Amino acid sequence: xxxxxxxxxxxxxxxxxxxxxxxxxxxxxxxxxxxxxxxxxxxxxxxxxxxxxxxxxxxxxxxxxxxxxxxxxxxxxxxxxxxxxxxxxxxxxxxxxxxxxxxxxxxxxxxxxxxxxxxxxxxxxxxxxxxxxxxxxxxxxxxxxxxxxxxxxx
Amino acid sequence: xxxxxxxxxxxxxxxxxxxxxxxxxxxxxxxxxxxxxxxxxxxxxxxxxxxxxxxxxxxxxxxxxxxxxxxxxxxxxxxxxxxxxxxxxxxxxxxxxxxxxxxxxxxxxxxxxxxxxxxxxxxxxxxxxxxxxxxxxxxxxxxxxxxxxxxxxxxxxxxxxxxxxxxxxxxxxxxxxxxxxxxxxxxxxxxxxxxxxxxxxxxxxxxxxxxxxxxxxxxxxxxxxxxxxxxxxxxxxxxxxxxxxxxxxxxxxxxxxxxxxxxxxxxxxxxxxxxxxxxxxxxxxxxxxxxxxxxxxxxxxxxxxxxxxxxxxxxxxxxxxxxxxxxxxxxxxxxxxxxxxxxxxxxxxxxxxxxxxxxxxxxxxxxxxxxxxxxxxxxxxxxxxxxxxxxxxxxxxxxxxxxxxxxxxxxxxxxxxxxxxxxxxxxxxxxxxxxxxxxxxxxxxxxxxxxxxxxxxxxxxxxxxxxxxxxxxxxxxxxxxxxxxxxxxxxxxxxxxxxxxxxxxxxxxxxxxxxxxxxxxxxxxxxxxxxxxxxxxxxxxxxxxxxxxxxxxxxxxxxxxxxxxxxxxxxxxxxxxxxxxxxxxxxxxxxxxxxxxxxxxxxxxxxxxxxxxxxxxxxxxxxxxxxxxxxxxxxxxxxxxxxxxxxxxxxxxxxxxxxxxxxxxxxxxxxxxxxxxxxxxxxxxxxxxxxxxxxxxxxxxxxxxxxxxxxxxxxxxxxxxxxxxxxxxxxxxxxxxxxxxxxxxxxxxxxxxxxxxxxxxxxxxxxxxxxxxxxxxxxxxxxxxxxxxxxxxxxxxxx
Numbered sequence: 001x002x003x004x005x006x007x008x009x010x011x012x013x014x015x016x017x018x019x020x021x022x023x024x025x026x027x028x029x030x031x032x033x034x035x036x037x038x039x040x041x042x043x044x045x046x047x048x049x050x051x052x053x054x055x056x057x058x059x060x061x062x063x064x065x066x067x068x069x070x071x072x073x074x075x076x077x078x079x080x081x082x083x084x085x086x087x088x089x090x091x092x093x094x095x096x097x098x099x100x101x102x103x104x105x106x107x108x109x110x111x112x113x114x115x116x117x118x119x120x121x122x123x124x125x126x127x128x129x130x131x132x133x134x135x136x137x138x139x140x141x142x143x144x145x146x147x148x149x150x151x152x153x154x
Numbered sequence: 155x156x157x158x159x160x161x162x163x164x165x166x167x168x169x170x171x172x173x174x175x176x177x178x179x180x181x182x183x184x185x186x187x188x189x190x191x192x193x194x195x196x197x198x199x200x201x202x203x204x205x206x207x208x209x210x211x212x213x214x215x216x217x218x219x220x221x222x223x224x225x226x227x228x229x230x231x232x233x234x235x236x237x238x239x240x241x242x243x244x245x246x247x248x249x250x251x252x253x254x255x256x257x258x259x260x261x262x263x264x265x266x267x268x269x270x271x272x273x274x275x276x277x278x279x280x281x282x283x284x285x286x287x288x289x290x291x292x293x294x295x296x297x298x299x300x301x302x303x304x305x306x307x308x309x310x311x312x313x314x315x316x317x318x319x320x321x322x323x324x325x326x327x328x329x330x331x332x333x334x335x336x337x338x339x340x341x342x343x344x345x346x347x348x349x350x351x352x353x354x355x356x357x358x359x360x361x362x363x364x365x366x367x368x369x370x371x372x373x374x375x376x377x378x379x380x381x382x383x384x385x386x387x388x389x390x391x392x393x394x395x396x397x398x399x400x401x402x403x404x405x406x407x408x409x410x411x412x413x414x415x416x417x418x419x420x421x422x423x424x425x426x427x428x429x430x431x432x433x434x435x436x437x438x439x440x441x442x443x444x445x446x447x448x449x450x451x452x453x454x455x456x457x458x459x460x461x462x463x464x465x466x467x468x469x470x471x472x473x474x475x476x477x478x479x480x481x482x483x484x485x486x487x488x489x490x491x492x493x494x495x496x497x498x499x500x501x502x503x504x505x506x507x508x509x510x511x512x513x514x515x516x517x518x519x520x521x522x523x524x525x526x527x528x529x530x531x532x533x534x535x536x537x538x539x540x541x542x543x544x545x546x547x548x549x550x551x552x553x554x555x556x557x558x559x560x561x562x563x564x565x566x567x568x569x570x571x572x573x574x575x576x577x578x579x580x581x582x583x584x585x586x587x588x589x590x591x592x593x594x595x596x597x598x599x600x601x602x603x604x605x606x607x608x609x610x611x612x613x614x615x616x617x618x619x620x621x622x623x624x625x626x627x628x629x630x631x632x633x634x635x636x637x638x639x640x641x642x643x644x645x646x647x648x649x650x651x652x653x654x655x656x657x658x659x660x661x662x663x664x665x666x667x668x669x670x671x672x673x674x675x676x677x678x679x680x681x682x683x684x685x686x687x688x689x690x691x692x693x694x695x696x697x698x699x700x701x702x703x704x705x706x707x708x709x710x711x712x713x714x715x716x717x718x719x720x721x722x723x724x725x726x727x728x729x730x731x732x733x734x735x736x737x738x739x740x741x742x743x744x745x746x747x748x749x750x751x752x753x754x755x756x757x758x759x760x761x762x763x764x765x766x767x768x769x770x771x772x773x774x775x776x777x778x779x780x781x782x783x784x785x786x787x788x789x790x791x792x793x794x795x796x797x798x799x800x801x802x803x804x805x806x807x808x809x810x811x812x813x814x815x816x817x818x819x820x821x822x823x824x825x826x827x828x829x830x831x832x833x834x835x836x837x838x839x840x841x842x843x844x845x846x847x848x849x850x851x852x853x854x855x856x857x858x859x860x861x862x863x864x865x866x867x868x869x870x871x872x873x874x875x876x877x878x879x880x881x882x883x884x885x886x887x888x889x890x891x892x893x894x895x896x897x898x899x900x901x902x903x904x905x906x907x908x909x910x911x912x913x914x915x916x917x918x919x920x921x922x923x924x925x926x927x928x929x930x931x932x933x934x935x936x937x938x939x940x941x942x943x944x945x946x947x948x949x950x951x952x953x
Contacts, residue, residue, distance in 0.1 A: 102192030103425025
């Protein structure tokens with residue numbers, strides 16, 4: 001199989017590189033582009049710790065091929081740190097001590113960002129639905145859900 | 155300088171510590187010091203570290219059999235693959251290793267003992283090439299009969315997992331039985347069991363089963379090793395135990411000329427541990443591979459499946475319990491036999507068995523007691539530490555049984571627990587005496603919280619509501635000489651760096667250590683940096699396990715801070731001729747009670763000293779060091795009775811209660827409310843304690859409601875992933891969690907604190923089983939208590 005030349009926007013900057021057709025987006029982000037906030041957790045889309053935004057929507061970057069990013073806008077937490085909803089969320093996550101080990105945090109924050117960018121008045125159920133694909137083994141989820149709800153209240 | 159005196163007796167009326175006696179930082183919900191780093195995505199975990207283009211990757215050749223003899227290993231094809239740098243087998247690594255018993259191998263040499271055991275490794279320039287190379291290694295096996303069950307492993311004709319058990323070295327408090335599969339047998343004999351049963355008005359006997367569980371930290375294990383030209387081995391590991399790892403690496407690889415000083419372990423943040431990253435598992439492979447390819451870093455990253463079958467699992471346990479109770483509601487006798495499936499290697503797991511054996515009476519005064527806790531080898535993956543360390547397992551049977559017996563006798567199960575609950579000074583199963591405890595307060599607070607005694611009805615007629623309340627206790631399981639230490643250094647601006655080797659595993663250790671130093675030195679937490687360990691720079695810590703670091707490492711930090719304070723006060727006394735007893739620290743100044751205008755700012759002297767009248771400078775950098783070891787502990791006792799030692803340093807106790815809604819038809823359960831009260835001595839950071847309660851409860855409920863490990867008859871794990879082994883999502887949160895903090899001070903704890911991390915998950919299984927019975931009248935005696943099991947039990951009972 002021939003290598004592909006791909007180009008995409010990563011956290012607002014243009015990147016172009018050559019990838020194998022079988023290269024996974026998560027591996028390319030972490031291994032070749034030095035983007036470390038999306039983590040390797042299960043390699044099969046179960047845990048959500050590799051979550052990134054592709055054209056504003058969350059995807060599991062362990063299930064996406066790098067070639068699928070061609071022409072897309074990819075945002076990881078490193079880039080989302082400047083988005084208004086992300087910043088508001090981060091403030092309340094910090095205030096509520098919402099994470100423990102922190103490994104799931106980048107994925108959870110991006111999932112919550114996606115929710116609030118689409119819907120600034122989510123119900124309690126919407127909040128849970130939005131992060132239901134992000135596994136957290138430490139917190140019991142309560143402080144995370146509370147922090148998102150509090151962010152919405154402002 | 156008598157630091158011990160300063161710690162154990164904070165003198166009343168003494169103003170030498172600070173202006174007031176009120177604690178200003180300890181006891182406050184200070185925000186996490188690692189909060190922003192994690193929330194910004196900037197926190198680095200082991201797999202995030204960069205090693206440049208020279209980094210090599212390893213993949214393993216694993217056993218497909220539960221028990222087999224290795225006849226031959228052919229690596230020739232793999233070695234020829236372009237990009238493969240080295241193929242490594244057990245031939246060069248013959249030294250056995252282990253934490254408490256040396257029964258484990260770096261690579262299987264002549265025998266494999268579980269499906270997934272490492273036989274060889276392929277080191278290559280790319281992870282995909284390493285995997286391809288591993289597939290090309292040809293291993294010929296001769297399959298041997300295997301044993302998969304702890305009770306069957308005790309039968310006379312059972313295959314022996316370790317025929318050479320006799321030659322294995324182990325700690326003196328283990329009692330293996332060579333020629334059998336028994337790796338350790340902890341016995342407790344106390345009082346007169348026969349008399350206790352004679353005095354009973356009801357004796358009930360039953361068996362409870364607890365399967366294995368997996369930790370499921372979201373971060374998989376990861377280790378990178380570099381053996382450089384100077385002969386030093388540096389390991390970057392995702393670990394709860396950097397110093398213990400250093401020791402095991404140095405001991406296991408000493409034939410390569412390594413001594414402890416040559417081994418350096420660096421551990422960054424870890425993405426969850428729960429005991430699974432304690433001790434040494436896959437890291438020894440990375441260390442051996444580094445030795446095999448000197449000069450180049452080698453990375454070993456576990457897949458999610460390997461995370462399930464080749465780290466540690468929680469032990470499986472068959473618990474046979476016989477208990478006698480008098481009409482007055484006293485436990486008169488308890489005969490408890492615990493048969494543990496500890497897997498192919500028990501170097502860590504045998505100590506779980508030991509810990510449970512010492513404490514299986516639960517938090518009750520039981521004068522006539524017999525406990526047999528038996529660790530058996532099987533041909534399943536190795537087991538070891540898991541949050542709770544054996545207590546979840548025996549509590550399922552014990553707390554189920556207590557509720558059943560109380561009901562049978564017409565006694566209130568909560569009142570029954572109150573009556574039998576242990577008190578300070580009571581004799582423990584092994585003869586030592588119980589520490590101060592707030593268990594009665596915990597029982598009372600939880601009883602009120604769940605409105606015990608008030609029968610509730612669901613608004614949905616298809617559903618029934620059940621309630622339950624149970625108690626728990628747990629002690630750190632550690633060698634009697636497990637110690638902690640700390641260095642504390644002031645900087646020019648009066649800020650502080652603290653070096654410890656307790657690990658931040660999510661529990662908030664860094665924050666709590668900063669709070670303790672802040673309290674002593676009047677420096678705000680924002681000016682104190684505590685970081686994760688590097689064994690070259692940071693002083694010794696045994697391991698971050700057993701819920702002991704707030705207590706042990708906290709004591710060491712407090713002593714280091716007190717030593718730094720002494721040095722400051724000594725210096726001020728010497729240069730300013732002020733009596734030390736009139737000096738105190740406040741708001742980052744040294745102040746004097748008899749001279750209100752005296753205030754010496756820390757930043758004016760903690761590095762560069764104080765200028766004397768003759769223009770010379772006195773003093774120098776202010777530092778402190780602190781060491782803590784529980785000098786009263788001892789693990790040596792009579793092997794036949796367990797009497798004589800003081801193996802456990804203290805117990806944290808508590809109680810938990812639940813209001814559970816159960817669907818009569820589907821068995822589906824919804825936790826309407828759960829309350830958990832734990833006596834943490836002193837909550838140094840109440841919000842972090844709450845975090846442990848809320849998080850620990852969901853992890854505990856997961857083991858009883860969802861997680862369901864499955865092996866086939868050949869010993870192969872069938873569900874090593876999150877699609878088939880379900881851990882809770884946000885949808886599985888209880889409706890309401892009520893955390894309750896009880897504070898009965900631990901006399902030797904920093905500010906009275908004792909551990910709380912593990913305790914919050916251990917009462918969950920009996921809570922569910924007892925509440926299901928309360929709701930629907932069916933008793934489930936094997937975990938997990940899934941909705942399917944409940945629905946089938948209801949159907950079978952015709953209810």
